[in-house]
Amino acid sequence: MTALQPARGTRDLIGEDFRRHHKVAETARRISALYGFEEWATPIFEDTRVFSRGLGDTSDVVSKEMYTFTDRGGESVTLRPEATAGLCRALVSNGLTQSNLPRKVFYTGPMFRYERPQKGRYRQFHQIDIEVMGAAEPLSDAEVIACGWHILQELGVAAATVLEINTLGDTPSRDAYRAALIAYFSAHRDALSHDSRVRLEKNPLRILDSKDETDRAIVAGAPTIAAHLTPEAAEFYGSVRRHLDRFGVPFRENPRIVRGLDYYSHTAFEFVTDQLGAQGTVMGGGRYNGLVEEMGGPPTPCVGWAAGVERLAMLLPEAPPAPRPVAVIPVGEAAEAPALDLLQALRRAGVTAEIGYRGNLKRRMERANRIGARAAVILGDEEIAAGVAQLRDLDAGTQEKVPLAEVPGRLA
RNA sequence: GCGGCCAUAGCUCAGUCGGUAGAGCGCCAGGUUGUGGUCCUGGAUGUCACGGGUUCGAGUCCCGUUGGUCGCCCCA
Numbered sequence: 406m407t408a409l410q411p412a413r414g415t416r417d418l419i420g421e422d423f424r425r426h427h428k429v430a431e432t433a434r435r436i437s438a439l440y441g442f443e444e445w446a447t448p449i450f451e452d453t454r455v456f457s458r459g460l461g462d463t464s465d466v467v468s469k470e471m472y473t474f475t476d477r478g479g480e481s482v483t484l485r486p487e488a489t490a491g492l493c494r495a496l497v498s499n500g501l502t503q504s505n506l507p508r509k510v511f512y513t514g515p516m517f518r519y520e521r522p523q524k525g526r527y528r529q530f531h532q533i534d535i536e537v538m539g540a541a542e543p544l545s546d547a548e549v550i551a552c553g554w555h556i557l558q559e560l561g562v563a564a565a566t567v568l569e570i571n572t573l574g575d576t577p578s579r580d581a582y583r584a585a586l587i588a589y590f591s592a593h594r595d596a597l598s599h600d601s602r603v604r605l606e607k608n609p610l611r612i613l614d615s616k617d618e619t620d621r622a623i624v625a626g627a628p629t630i631a632a633h634l635t636p637e638a639a640e641f642y643g644s645v646r647r648h649l650d651r652f653g654v655p656f657r658e659n660p661r662i663v664r665g666l667d668y669y670s671h672t673a674f675e676f677v678t679d680q681l682g683a684q685g686t687v688m689g690g691g692r693y694n695g696l697v698e699e700m701g702g703p704p705t706p707c708v709g710w711a712a713g714v715e716r717l718a719m720l721l722p723e724a725p726p727a728p729r730p731v732a733v734i735p736v737g738e739a740a741e742a743p744a745l746d747l748l749q750a751l752r753r754a755g756v757t758a759e760i761g762y763r764g765n766l767k768r769r770m771e772r773a774n775r776i777g778a779r780a781a782v783i784l785g786d787e788e789i790a791a792g793v794a795q796l797r798d799l800d801a802g803t804q805e806k807v808p809l810a811e812v813p814g815r816l817a
Numbered sequence: 818g819c820g821g822c823c824a825u826a827g828c829u830c831a832g833u834c835g836g837u838a839g840a841g842c843g844c845c846a847g848g849u850u851g852u853g854g855u856c857c858u859g860g861a862u863g864u865c866a867c868g869g870g871u872u873c874g875a876g877u878c879c880c881g882u883u884g885g886u887c888g889c890c891c892c893a
Binding site: 487516520521523525684687688690713737765767769771772775783787795797800 | 853
């Protein structure tokens with residue numbers, strides 16, 4: 406096909422697709438506001454260092470998935486692959502690290518990763534995101550998760566997902582656990598898949614969520630982090646779980662949950678589903694305590710999550726309905742002016758109303774039907790002479806004369 | 818970055834053994850010069866994704882490209 410198409414991994418959101426996306430973002434905006442989150446917007450592209458520092462040089466996102474350009478001034482800039490690093494940069498850039506902490510931020514917008522597209526995965530995709538910046542208390546972890554759960558419930562997708570949580574511990578816990586894992590997997594090195602042997606060098610934690618069957622058998626016998634947690638890290642995790650119970654958020658502990666990006670510690674969680682093929686994670690996040698420092702700010706503990714809007718939009722049990730307007734239909738030239746007056750009166754009364762730009766009565770009725778109008782208001786010479794309009798219910802097919810002044814009230 | 822499958826009308830898809838393109842839905846017009854959604858009648862629409870090859874002849878077979886899709890890697 407020679408016609409222009411959207412670039413690979415991008416797509417247009419039109420009609421039902423747009424309404425699905427909009428419902429996800431709007432619901433997240435509304436519910437997160439109930440928890441005290443304020444919405445921010447930050448640039449779509451940033452200095453490349455915001456991401457290379459923030460996400461860790463070894464992560465795939467940084468090493469091979471970023472849209473990075475040199476601009477005309479010779480600066481290296483990158484289309485953001487996620488929101489968190491930019492939000493932490495904004496906290497520092499705007500001098501917000503000194504007071505008023507924690508800041509609770511809601512975010513939604515497009516993100517960019519150069520990946521092979523597949524179901525629920527695009528090169529330009531959208532996330533909703535909340536972050537609590539500047540709180541070290543486990544209550545903030547639990548509140549962030551409770552807010553996510555609340556949003557999923559409101560969207561009607563909660564029943565299709567399961568919350569899995571784990572702890573990655575603090576730095577001493579993680580280092581000790583990492584060493585134990587390396588020792589264990591090294592002993593089984595020859596039985597591991599090729600991918601996992603690479604992981605053993607790069608990021609041993611990643612072997613824990615391998616999909617390879619042989620790996621899984623080995624993983625089943627692998628040490629868990631529980632035995633390596635410092636007392637402080639263990640107490641932190643216990644407190645998060647107690648708060649989740651109090652908030653009434655059901656969860657399943659999964660010691661094999663890890664996070665893809667390097668900045669996480671302590672709480673890690675994912676809402677997963679079996680309805681999206683290989684892209685099972687619908688919302689994922691955790692605690693990250695070093696990122697603000699990476700951006701040049703003071704040590705600032707944070708916790709948050711991101712969720713894929715495309716994935717949530719696909720899970721919505723039903724498409725949000727299109728709005729149903731009222732069609733105002735003048736018959737004959739003399740009716741046009743009063744029809745426009747009535748049209749605006751309807752809109753001022755909060756009624757979605759449309760007028761066709763051309764066509765006779767039949768044509769306009771056809772169009773009213775096609776745009777899903779719930780009612781037609783027909784105004785011709787006879788009606789104007791009598792000071793009324795024909796108000797036709799397009800679902801029932803019934804029609805009656807209504808005094809002009811009463812029409813907006815009848816349709817509100 | 819790697820592998821499987823797929824690409825025919827606006828949409829969903831048929832197209833036999835290689836013989837010059839079809840259906841349903843939708844769209845347009847009429848049946849009805851003041852009434853839609855139902856019904857009836859008629860009509861339009863394709864570089865068969867793109868490029869090359871085999872052949873007298875390719876939607877059909879072969880190669881490549883692009884795109885889609887599913888999986889791997891990774892991730893929301």
